[in-house]
Amino acid sequence: MSESNRLDGCTGWIDLEFVERERTPHEIIETGIRLHLAGLSLSNTKQYLERLGVERSRTAIHNWIQKADLQPVDGASPNRVAVDETAIQIDSDRYWLYAAVDPRTNEFLHVDVFPVQSKQFTLVFLRDLREKHHVEDALFLVDAGGHLTAALSRTSLRFQITRHGNRNAIERVFREVKRRTSSFSNTFRNAEPTAAESWLRAFAVCWNRCLS
Known part of the structure; x- marks a missing residue:
């Protein structure tokens, strides 16, 4: 575009x-x-x-x-969900962005930001996602083992490790997010992480409506 x-x-x-x-x-x-x-x-x-x-x-x-307070629309019923986590810089600190994307449409389903990468926070992310969307029967696509696969196993959600194909959807989205968050040290100087999370969810809405 x-x-x-x-x-x-x-x-x-x-x-x-x-x-x-x-x-x-x-x-x-x-x-x-x-x-x-x-x-x-x-x-x-x-x-x-x-x-x-x-x-x-x-x-x-x-x-x-x-x-x-823009938020991605609730109530989607995707057949597949690509999920991933990546480090982002907010001011002088590192945080972890968790995101779920529908690989059929390239649209964000949900975004969370956490202070550390852990199984506990991964479970919170999956809980939030399940509360917002109908994903119980979806196949989750992850790129490797780790906190995501451990949490998915614990919640009895189906998942598949794949690094290509439908995984390309979330990789493209994450590249754009990383490009935009490179300026967070200026945008969110001395701000709470919740401000960054709110911005990312607003960005997700904009992506879904206008940029995908």
């Missing part, structure tokens, strides 16, 4: 109920959220809005995304 198409994106998927207390017009807030999630840095998004005649800080744009 070209960069111009990525930035044009689509509209109508952001719930703006929170803007009742905002002084910024709704369409400007939606544009700021959409452009930042689609690929522009906070600084470049700020500059874009200034060209529209609206001056807002990077912090204000970041806060719009937090207040919107």
Whole structure:
């Protein structure tokens, strides 16, 4: 997808109920959220809005995304689920991003961020995923043994170790996530990990609606 198409994106998927207390017009807030999630840095998004005649800080744009509280839609019934975990940098600390993707559509199903990589947190991730989607009969695709396979075995979910084919879906998604989170040291300086998790879930919604 070209960069111009990525930035044009689509509209109508952001719930703006929170803007009742905002002084910024709704369409400007939606544009700021959409452009930042689609690929522009906070600084470049700020500059874009200034060209529209609206001056807002990077912090204000970041806060719009937090207040919107965007979440991937619940209730999917995928036949297969690709799951993975990867380290991301938030400020000066390392955290672990867990994600589930439907390899048929390349869409995010769920995202969690944890302070460490462990079987306990992997079980929390799977519990959250099962609460949101109908995955009891799905085949889970993982790339190796470890916490994911141990947790899947404990929860009696079917899984298959594979490094190609349908696994390519989540690898492409993770490459894009890694590209975007390379700037987290600036975006989330002195922020709580929950802010990064909220941003990642908003990014997942944007990916599902406009970028996949």
